[in-house]
Amino acid sequence: MQPATEGRTPAELLAAARDGERRAIARLLTLVERGGGAADAIAGATHRLAGTAHVVGITGAPGSGKSTLTSALTTLLVAGGRRPAVVAVDPSSPLTGGAILGDRVRMEAATVAGVFVRSMATRGHGGGLALAVPGAVRVLDACGFDPVVIETVGVGQVEVDVVAAADTAVVVVTPGWGDAVQANKAGLLEVADLFVVNKADRPGASDARRDLDLMLDLTEVSGACPKRRPVIVETTATKGEGVEDLLAAIDAHHAVLVGGTGLEVRRARRLAAEVRARLDHLLGEAAGQALVEAGPVAGETTVETARRLAGRILGTGDTG
Amino acid sequence: MGAAPIRVVLAKLGLDGHDRGLKVVARMLRDAGMEVVYLGLRQTTGTIVDAVEQEDADVVGISMHNAGHLTLAPLIVAALADAGLGDVPVVIGGVVPDEDLDELAAAGVGAVLGPGASAVEVVASVRGVVDAGVRATGD
Numbered sequence: 245m246q247p248a249t250e251g252r253t254p255a256e257l258l259a260a261a262r263d264g265e266r267r268a269i270a271r272l273l274t275l276v277e278r279g280g281g282a283a284d285a286i287a288g289a290t291h292r293l294a295g296t297a298h299v300v301g302i303t304g305a306p307g308s309g310k311s312t313l314t315s316a317l318t319t320l321l322v323a324g325g326r327r328p329a330v331v332a333v334d335p336s337s338p339l340t341g342g343a344i345l346g347d348r349v350r351m352e353a354a355t356v357a358g359v360f361v362r363s364m365a366t367r368g369h370g371g372g373l374a375l376a377v378p379g380a381v382r383v384l385d386a387c388g389f390d391p392v393v394i395e396t397v398g399v400g401q402v403e404v405d406v407v408a409a410a411d412t413a414v415v416v417v418t419p420g421w422g423d424a425v426q427a428n429k430a431g432l433l434e435v436a437d438l439f440v441v442n443k444a445d446r447p448g449a450s451d452a453r454r455d456l457d458l459m460l461d462l463t464e465v466s467g468a469c470p471k472r473r474p475v476i477v478e479t480t481a482t483k484g485e486g487v488e489d490l491l492a493a494i495d496a497h498h499a500v501l502v503g504g505t506g507l508e509v510r511r512a513r514r515l516a517a518e519v520r521a522r523l524d525h526l527l528g529e530a531a532g533q534a535l536v537e538a539g540p541v542a543g544e545t546t547v548e549t550a551r552r553l554a555g556r557i558l559g560t561g562d563t564g
Numbered sequence: 565m566g567a568a569p570i571r572v573v574l575a576k577l578g579l580d581g582h583d584r585g586l587k588v589v590a591r592m593l594r595d596a597g598m599e600v601v602y603l604g605l606r607q608t609t610g611t612i613v614d615a616v617e618q619e620d621a622d623v624v625g626i627s628m629h630n631a632g633h634l635t636l637a638p639l640i641v642a643a644l645a646d647a648g649l650g651d652v653p654v655v656i657g658g659v660v661p662d663e664d665l666d667e668l669a670a671a672g673v674g675a676v677l678g679p680g681a682s683a684v685e686v687v688a689s690v691r692g693v694v695d696a697g698v699r700a701t702g703d
């Protein structure tokens with residue numbers, strides 16, 4: 245659509261992107277998001293170039309201050325001589341496929357500081373997101389951004405999974421009755437490597453911290469939470485308060501991962517999750533195809549049809 | 565895999581006003597299946613150009629309600645061109661007298677929408693400038 249980038253192959257775009265051409269980076273992200281052949285080519289080309297960046301996931305309820313926090317955090321990173329990028333994910337409307345991506349409103353400081361910020365819509369099916377986000381992270385990583393911060397709303401399973409697959413998963417809660425409880429219900433307690441109690445300028449911050457501590461005690465007792473006990477940091481993102489502590493906690497978590505086998509374990513898990521998403525996608529397509537080509541036959545039960553089609557897809561005859 | 569949604573950067577340039585109108589427009593575009601990167605109030609040419617670039621926007625919609633369109637609109641068009649984004653069409657929203665329309669078109673503004681524009685008009689106008697750009701570059 246745009247002459248400045250259209251007509252360039254993914255390899256040419258990647259070369260320009262790695263030279264720092266922001267429009268080429270942006271176009272690569274567009275192609276990754278659309279999926280298909282170009283996305284596969286980019287995945288192939290970036291696979292070996294990526295792996296340096298520390299991937300930080302930030303999730304939490306809508307309005308908890310994730311974007312404000314991400315902005316303050318990345319601004320601080322730039323001041324420290326680092327080169328962060330942000331992928332901010334918001335839901336698409338299931339009815340129209342459209343989306344309002346509003347995270348940049350609270351990320352003005354970051355963009356003024358030169359942080360590369362990209363907004364991404366979930367585009368309906370979660371499977372797409374499960375591929376698009378790691379693909380985008382790999383492009384940014386290959387272009388020398390480090391860390392790469394992913395912001396997602398912690399409500400959908402796929403959004404939570406995306407953050408859970410990061411090297412460091414940050415869960416944001418706010419003071420107010422039930423927020424920590426909500427986080428627990430949403431399965432966020434299990435994925436958190438560290439917690440932020442944001443809006444610490446509001447009453448109830450220490451209660452929120454205590455609720456979290458209590459719930460962490462419970463998960464430890466039940467053995468549901470085998471990893472390191474998450475640190476809890478209090479911040480007031482709008483004033484930048486506590487953000488240095490958050491950065492220190494994020495860096496400390498990274499150091500622990502790098503010092504042991506944690507990073508390899510996480511990344512192996514992340515690759516497995518991505519392969520799984522690709523596999524689901526491929527098999528889903530094959531299933532649709534098989535159904536069209538050799539759908540139900542009179543007299544066959546649904547189980548029999550499914551087994552027959554599975555056998556056809558897998559080339560093993562009947563799997564029953 | 566189906567056409568990718570049109571990506572629109574939506575912003576209000578300058579110091580004045582509130583963002584009620586801009587939010588209404590954002591919803592109209594979303595409901596038409598577009599992805600709206602919403603910047604909100606008090607944007608500068610710099611923040612708008614950054615967003616258009618990083619978000620790989622197909623089109624940018626800028627609201628200006630302080631009658632500065634004859635100076636501000638050419639500024640943003642020039643800033644985009646300077647950044648190598650001259651092919652991204654610009655739609656201006658605001659109170660623009662009819663006699664200024666030719667001047668804005670000559671300055672490179674793709675379309676102008678008045679404050680009373682309906683959802684159908686807003687969507688058609690944004691789609692129109694995107695489609696015209698696609699035709700002009702032949703793909």
Ligand SMILES: Nc1nc2c(ncn2[C@@H]2O[C@H](COP(=O)(O)OP(=O)(O)O)[C@@H](O)[C@H]2O)c(=O)[nH]1
Binds near residue numbers: 310445480482
């Ligand atoms: N009082 C207070 N408000 C905050 C704080 N952090 C963010 N906010 C406000 O909370 C609202 C939502 O913030 P945003 O970053 O968009 O939240 P997100 O939806 O989680 O990304 C905005 O109005 C922010 O200004 C904070 O530390 N204290």
Ligand SMILES: [Mg+2]
Binds near residue numbers: 310311312346347395
């Ligand atoms: Mg946000």
